[in-house]
Amino acid sequence: MLWLALHLPNLPFDALGLDPAATDAWVVVERQKRQEQVIATSATALAFGVRIGMRRSAAQALAANLHVAKRQPEQELAMLASLASWAMQFTPTVCIDPPSGLLLEIQGCLGYFKGLPRLLGLVSNDLQALALEAHYGLAPTPLAASWFAQLGIMPVYASNAGWQEALAQLPLAYLPIPERTRQQLLDLGLREFGELKKLPSSGLALRFGVDLLDLLGKATGNQPDPRQPFVPPNHFERHLVLNWHIDHVEALGFVIRRLLVELAAFLIGRGLGVQQVMFHLLHEGGAYTKLPLGFGKLTRSAENMFAIARERLTRCHLPASVHGLVLLADKLHRLDSEAIDLFGDSQTHADFDLLQARLCARLGEAAIHQLACVADHRPERAWGTKADTTTAPATLPDIRPGWLLAQPIALQTRNGQPWYGEPLTQLGHAERIETGWWEGESVARDYFQAQGPSGRRYWIYQQRLDGAWFLHGLFG
Template structure:
């Protein structure tokens, strides 16, 4: 087996969306007794001298315009769950570790991705799209990979024989030792795992307890270290709690981009698609409103989601300042891969389903409909308005124009020829239609294609009863 450990050192800060314009220094704090201490600071805050571990009051003394976030462990857990779902596009075995570490068993998929380096490149690119940075370490055991990545050691260990020298230099702090055990080892001058492994095993167990050696044995692969594989949730629900309420649709779009990106990652990991989304806006008074967004067919590309959402947002207005935004996708659909062409023709191919979804989002559902054929030879009754997407068969009739007039237009006769801004000449043979005698809409007509000096083509007919000429369509 081979394990890839991902450590997200800035997870506590990454879970908070950065929507302040222009950007301000950001930091995350948590309570430490009577004070609040800085847990993480972004690059802009660090450039001002703010470091993890200092008091919030000291940080405010260094910079008075700060965006301060209170640490949110539930949001960090949600982010790790999302990343585990996303990582299942690389391997079916993902394990949630401690302290912001995600473990992936990659021994069976290295050949598929072309080796360790290409796989790591895909992981880094995907994490960057989700707004995360990570350190990676690879080792034959999950514990060794976790310990090394937590210490910033990223050189891969592919051979089990290399575990002992690779772990020997790690500090004892990687072991989950009790305070008494740590003090006892410190008195002996033991500071690294290599120095601990050099001691007699029987003496270690007698003096420091039988629970020390099993950790080392699992890390070195001497004994098995079974891990419980992550099981993804059946539905997607993600909430962003905001420190400061917003009331502009532009801010909503920015937050929705982050949520849709996370949804796309969840869907990619599970091989699923979504046909509709629900955004829930929670207000300060406890009330909430919903925004439904439909796509017409299952999709999972974030670009397609945002294209429809932006159209829908043009007809949407917030009624009050929003303090939290939730995205839910409950009905998920299996979505297989799509065949790719030799050449990249994606930019030149239209997506009818996505176009219909965007039109509905902009104009409303009632404004978009389809047209289906009806088994009737009379042109004005040979079609009907239907919901979009309903298929209909072709009628066994002759060539028909693309534009049919709402009502046939009577044509004057000049010099023995029908006239419509120009003299018309019939071409080809007549198509006779005799229908409707059974429903009171009798029609006996001879249809012709006609042309004028301008080169335009018309669809005209002569009524066999009145012998009058009429224009019914344009080619």
């Protein structure tokens, strides 16, 4: 087996929709015992001297304008679940590695992706598109791969000795073992994993317990380390609690785009698409505003979905400040046949369905109409418009033209043939229409397809009462 571990060092920021590279100084804090401690810092806060592990009060003393956000473990786990669904495009075996990692078993899919370098390149490109920083680890055991990723070590996996050598050099100070045990090992002069591995197992078990031996065995592959495979949900639901209140719809764009990018990653990993989603904009007291988005057709392109959202926001009115969002996509459909990247193909031609959806989002569905067939044999009454743009209009039969004149044109006859700049010869049999007598608008006509020497095709009819000829439509 070969495990690829992904460690997201900025997950506390990413799950809150914050940018760790922003110019403002931000920290994420978590209550540990009776005090709040810094668990993540932005680059600006780091420049002020703020460090992970500091108390909140000490960090605020170093940076006067420091912004503080409380850690949201539920949102971090939800984001990991979304990324696990995204990772399933590379391998069916994906495991969540709390608190901030994923494990991908990739041995069986290396041939499909034409080797390890290309697979790593695809993973890296997608994570960059998601604006996520990740550290990678590679090893035959999931625990060793996870350690490598957390420490930012990517061993050269050219042979079995490559990863074992890297594992032996891991410092014990950074491994997830109890602090008391770590200190005892340091007191014995042990600094690296390889030094610990050389000690007799019976002595280690007697002095430090079997848990340490199990840890060594799982890391080296001598002990089984079963992991629970991730099972993707049958819908997408993402909650995001904001650390600031939004009073204007324009400011919602960044947060909504972030959630739609996460949705797109989820859909790509599952081979799915959506035609509509629902946002809930959360207000104080449990109230919320619904923001439905329809895309005109199945899609998984983040850019296309955000284009609709941007238009829809122009018609949205906020009754109160927004302090959280919920994105729900509960109707998912297979979209395996459409190859598309995370943000869509910018080189494709204009998409009529997307244009229609954007117009609906900006003007409202009642303002957009499309042609529809009406149950009436008279051609001038056999069409109309409807506001429902979600269903395709019925196709015309081959005997009817796509271009119907606003008013029939009376035709002259020469040598017994109807004439319209050229003699018109009837093709095939007549289509007889006799209807409308009960409405006082009776018609009795024989319709023909006709063609002239130029090759143009016409739709003409002859009045059954007086034999007069008329031109009623043109074929393309």
